[in-house]
Amino acid sequence: MLQPAREVVLSARDVVVAFGEKVILDHLNLDVYRGEVLGFVGGSGAGKSVLMRTIIGLLPKRQGKIEVFGVDLDAASEEELVAVEQRWGILFQQGALFSSLNVLQNVQFPIREYLNVSERLMDEIAVAKLEMVGLSPDVQEKYPSELSGGMIKRVALARALALDPELVFLDEPTSGLDPIGAGEFDELIRTLQRTLGLTVYMVTHDLDSLHAICDRIAVLAGGKVILEGPMSAMLASEHPWLKAYFRGKRARMAVTAEG
Amino acid sequence: MNDDNILRSRREGDRLVLTALGPWTAVHAHNLEPVIEAQATSSQPVRAVDIDLSQVKPLDTFGAWLIERLARAFSARGAETRILGLPEDYRGIVDEVHGANLKPAPPPVKTSRILVALDAIGSALVNATNGGVLILRMLGAVSKALGRAILHPTKFRWTAMVVHMERVGWNAVPIMLLVTFLIGCILAQQGIFHFRKFGADIFVIDMVGILVLREVGVLIVSVMVAGRSGSAYTAELGSMKMREEIDALRTMGFDPTEVLILPRIVALVVSVPILTFLGSMSALYGGGLVAWLYGGIDPDVFLSRLRESISMETFLVGVIKAPVMAFIIGIVASVQGLEVKGSAESLGAHTTSSVVISIFLVIVLDGFFAIFFASIGI
Numbered sequence: 001m002l003q004p005a006r007e008v009v010l011s012a013r014d015v016v017v018a019f020g021e022k023v024i025l026d027h028l029n030l031d032v033y034r035g036e037v038l039g040f041v042g043g044s045g046a047g048k049s050v051l052m053r054t055i056i057g058l059l060p061k062r063q064g065k066i067e068v069f070g071v072d073l074d075a076a077s078e079e080e081l082v083a084v085e086q087r088w089g090i091l092f093q094q095g096a097l098f099s100s101l102n103v104l105q106n107v108q109f110p111i112r113e114y115l116n117v118s119e120r121l122m123d124e125i126a127v128a129k130l131e132m133v134g135l136s137p138d139v140q141e142k143y144p145s146e147l148s149g150g151m152i153k154r155v156a157l158a159r160a161l162a163l164d165p166e167l168v169f170l171d172e173p174t175s176g177l178d179p180i181g182a183g184e185f186d187e188l189i190r191t192l193q194r195t196l197g198l199t200v201y202m203v204t205h206d207l208d209s210l211h212a213i214c215d216r217i218a219v220l221a222g223g224k225v226i227l228e229g230p231m232s233a234m235l236a237s238e239h240p241w242l243k244a245y246f247r248g249k250r251a252r253m254a255v256t257a258e259g
Numbered sequence: 260m261n262d263d264n265i266l267r268s269r270r271e272g273d274r275l276v277l278t279a280l281g282p283w284t285a286v287h288a289h290n291l292e293p294v295i296e297a298q299a300t301s302s303q304p305v306r307a308v309d310i311d312l313s314q315v316k317p318l319d320t321f322g323a324w325l326i327e328r329l330a331r332a333f334s335a336r337g338a339e340t341r342i343l344g345l346p347e348d349y350r351g352i353v354d355e356v357h358g359a360n361l362k363p364a365p366p367p368v369k370t371s372r373i374l375v376a377l378d379a380i381g382s383a384l385v386n387a388t389n390g391g392v393l394i395l396r397m398l399g400a401v402s403k404a405l406g407r408a409i410l411h412p413t414k415f416r417w418t419a420m421v422v423h424m425e426r427v428g429w430n431a432v433p434i435m436l437l438v439t440f441l442i443g444c445i446l447a448q449q450g451i452f453h454f455r456k457f458g459a460d461i462f463v464i465d466m467v468g469i470l471v472l473r474e475v476g477v478l479i480v481s482v483m484v485a486g487r488s489g490s491a492y493t494a495e496l497g498s499m500k501m502r503e504e505i506d507a508l509r510t511m512g513f514d515p516t517e518v519l520i521l522p523r524i525v526a527l528v529v530s531v532p533i534l535t536f537l538g539s540m541s542a543l544y545g546g547g548l549v550a551w552l553y554g555g556i557d558p559d560v561f562l563s564r565l566r567e568s569i570s571m572e573t574f575l576v577g578v579i580k581a582p583v584m585a586f587i588i589g590i591v592a593s594v595q596g597l598e599v600k601g602s603a604e605s606l607g608a609h610t611t612s613s614v615v616i617s618i619f620l621v622i623v624l625d626g627f628f629a630i631f632f633a634s635i636g637i
Contacts, residue, residue, distance in 0.1 A: 086286075100604035116289040121325075128324055128359035137362055145501075145601020164285045164319035195351035196320070 006033040008067075009167055009199050010055065015064035017047070017054050024050045026223030027064070032167075037193055037200040039210045041245065042220030048203045049093075051220065052169055055201075056090060057081075068167070086114055089160030093171040095152040097144040103130070103155050104140035110162045129158040134188060150181045154188075161192065170202040174209055186212045207250065210234075219245075265294045273306040275338075277329075279315045283322025295325045299332035308333045312353075313344025323349065323356045390616070393594045397516075401524060401590065404517040419522035420529075427488040428530030432537060434487075439479055439538035443471060443545030451554035460554055464561055465568040467546035472569060472577045476539035478625060481584040484531055485617040489592040492523055493613035496596025497606045505597070515597075524589035531585035532578055539577065572637055580628050584621050591617040 010032040017025040024047040032038050042048045053059045055066055057073060066073050071084050097106050107126040111117065117125075127137050133154040144152060153173060160168055173189065174182035186206075190213045193200050204210060210217055211231060218228040221241055227233065234246045265287075267278045277298065283291060310326060312318070326342070333340045345353060408415040450463035496519065499505050505515050543565070550556040595613035599606050 099602035111285075115285055117321075118292055121288060121292055121321075124328070124360050125321060125324060128320065128356055131359045132320075132355060143602060161320075164321060195355050197348065 006035070008032070009034050009069055010201065011067045012051070012055065013065045013067075015051070015054065015066065016062040017050055017059060018062055023223055025054070025061075028220075028224050030218060030225050030228075032199060032201055033216075034166075034199050035197060036215040037190070037202060037213050039214035039217045040201065040203045040220065041205065041210065041217060043241070046220045047223060048220055049171060052171060052201070052203055056088070056169060086110075086163050087165055088167040088169065089163065089165035090169045091153070091156050091160045091171060091173055093175065095144070095156035097152060097156055097159070099144050102141055102143050103135075103147070106144070106155060107158045107162050109159065114163060126158075126162070129161055130155070132161070132192065133158045134184070149176050150178075150185075153177065153185065157188075157192075161196070164196065165198070167199045167201065170200060170204075172203055172205065174204065174206045179208075182206060182208065183212075189213055207246075265291060266298065268298070273304075274309065275303075275305045275307070276309045276311065278311040278313075279326065281315070282317055283315050283325070284317055284319045285321045288321040288325070291322065291325050295329050299329055305333065305336070305338045307339040307341075309341050309343050311343045312349070313346065315349070316346075318346075318349045318352065320352060320356065323352045324359065326353070327356045327359070390594075393598070394590055397520075397590050397594045400516040401521060401593075404514065404521045405525075407517065408521060414517075416518065416522045419518075420526050423523050423526035424530050426491075427484065427526055428533060431484070431487060431530070431534060435480055435483060435534050435538050436541045438483060439471075439476060439542040440545040442475060442479055443467065443542030443547075444549045446470060446475070446542070447546035447549035448553055451550065455554075460556065461560075461564060463550060463554065464546075464556070464564040467550075468543065468565045468569045469573055471539050471542040471546065472573045474577065474625070474629075476542055477535045477577050477580045477584060478621070479542075480531060480535045480538045480581070481588065481621045482618050484527070484534065484585065485588045485592075485621060486614055488527065489588045489617050490610050490614050492589065492592035493596040493599075493610045494606065496520075496593060497599030497609055500597060500599045501601060501606065516593075520589075520593045524586060524593070527585040527589045528582045531588075532581040535578055535581040539574075576628075576632055576637060580625065583624065583628075587620050587624060588617040591620065 008031050010030075012028060012030040015025050015028045016023065028051065030051075040048055040051070050059060054061050055068070068084050069087060071080055073081065073084070076084065097103075098109065101109065104123070104126050107129055108122050111122050111125060127140065130137060130140060135151065135154050135158070139147070139151065139155075144155070147155065153176075157170075157173070160170075170189070174185050177185055186209050189200060189202075192198060193213075202209070202214070214231070216228060216230055217234055218225050219234070219242060220226070226239065227237055227242065231246075234242060237243070237246075264280055267280060269276050269278075281287075308330075310330060312326065315322065330340045330342065342353070446467050447463055450466050451460055454460050454463055454466075496505070499519070505519070508515050508518055547558060547561045550561050551558055592613045595609040595616070599609045
């Protein structure tokens with residue numbers, strides 16, 4: 001399944017992020033390959049979200065280099081950065097929908113800002129995206145405050161996919177969803193990933209998601225990626241934290257349930 | 260981009276063969292759409308259409324949807340439409356959009372302008388009435404909470420009240436002093452400038468003294484408090500409402516009026532009279548300073564003339580209005596705060612209403628006070 005020669009869409013080299021004296025990411029290295037679903041795990045407070053926010057440029061780093069689609073984000077010009085930003089989509093943990101826009105306007109927002117297309121095409125594409133994430137077009141007039149948690153995640157995913165990005169960042173996509181909803185959401189991500197040929201970078205705590213849809217898993221501990229590889233490598237590891245995480249009581253239930 | 264580089268068409272008998280070329284993606288959508296539309300709306304009769312996708316690379320949702328739209332347009336004209344040469348990689352996306360947008364968009368509702376205007380008038384009236392009802396309801400809720408606090412003084416949230424007094428009272432002192440000082444200066448300067456023409460300079464002291472103590476002090480302070488603290492109350496309560504903090508309080512058996520609103524309103528009612536007093540003194544000081552430096556009226560003369568022209572009543576008329584103003588500002592701010600709905604826009608709109616309505620009511624109330632004091636002869 002793993003082909004080392006595959007194209008690297010995201011590479012982080014020697015990344016150091018610290019708040020004051022507290023070092024969160026300590027010379028971290030990570031590669032994400034085209035077309036894979038990478039699951040990113042780590043204890044609470046290990047810095048998973050910090051890494052994601054550093055990659056997408058919301059947090060400054062002390063040292064290191066981050067390249068997305070071969071563009072060094074520090075050296076890139078304003079135009080290059082905007083071009084990169086159009087090729088990635090981000091699903092925030094709480095959805096981060098614009099509260100004063102309705103569902104349709106939320107999904108259309110990036111299209112309206114970046115592409116010079118007709119109102120009709122914008123409507124059609126936005127409705128198609130909503131249908132892709134499993135929402136009925138009836139919700140398009142609703143405002144984010146009128147939606148359930150699962151619907152917010154779906155609309156946020158539709159917005160993240162609005163410009164047909166190549167790389168999608170998902171921050172705990174299944175948190176706050178019931179197990180059935182979470183399962184459906186995993187399935188949805190998998191289907192969309194295959195249909196649209198996406199590369200998915202997914203921060204998650206959901207062992208079921210890790211089992212069901214991740215091609216590769218990276219584990220963050222002590223500010224570094226301590227292990228990356230498929231599920232089998234995780235299960236084989238003797239690292240105490242990994243043993244507790246992947247072979248603990250809850251993990252065994254996920255494995256048994258899977259069959 | 261030339262149209263032929265996007266979609267090449269040729270005829271084979273009564274069959275139209277369209278070959279799509281190159282990238283069909285989001286960034287090219289603005290070039291693709293006119294080409295698709297031209298084909299879809301061309302008047303040439305067609306019996307059958309083949310759309311060849313073998314030379315498209317890459318294809319995304321935008322491109323796939325435009326192909327689908329073209330296919331539907333031909334099908335609607337009765338032509339048999341086939342999609343040929345679809346690369347395996349893109350089968351998923353083409354199948355996906357095939358099922359999209361099948362429901363026709365709801366037709367736009369037609370309304371006449373007169374109806375819209377009548378509707379606007381009607382809803383404005385209903386909103387105004389509802390606003391009044393909400394204020395009355397809040398008055399009732401606050402009175403009830405106040406009554407309970409008087410009966411059980413230990414239950415009253417003294418700490419919260421002191422914190423709010425610091426924020427709306429103590430922290431507001433410098434800006435209130437500065438603004439009222441400037442107002443006092445301006446009143447005195449204008450008075451001297453105009454009164455001097457008929458040699459009545461000295462009456463400036465009467466004017467400044469009475470005006471500041473009766474009206475201007477309390478009005479300026481109230482307007483400042485509405486803008487400074489009323490808006491803060493609305494924003495605080497509104498964001499608590501948005502994050503369901505108020506619902507959480509209610510489900511734990513607390514009355515939000517008692518926990519959040521009463522301490523805030525009491526803090527205002529205590530602070531505003533103090534601010535009014537300080538503000539009036541500052542305005543008199545400013546007036547005196549300008550009278551001395553600009554009008555040449557000695558401070559001794561100013562003080563003795565002031566003592567003759569004003570009485571304790573003048574001061575009381577002003578300061579008695581202050582707690583009423585504070586109370587109404589607090590009530591309006593709380594009503595607006597609790598009316599905030601989920602969006603950031605709603606928070607902004609209600610904060611604006613809070614300030615506008617409270618300043619309006621402060622001025623209206625001041626008018627009523629003027630009529631009242633005039634009719635009892637003060």
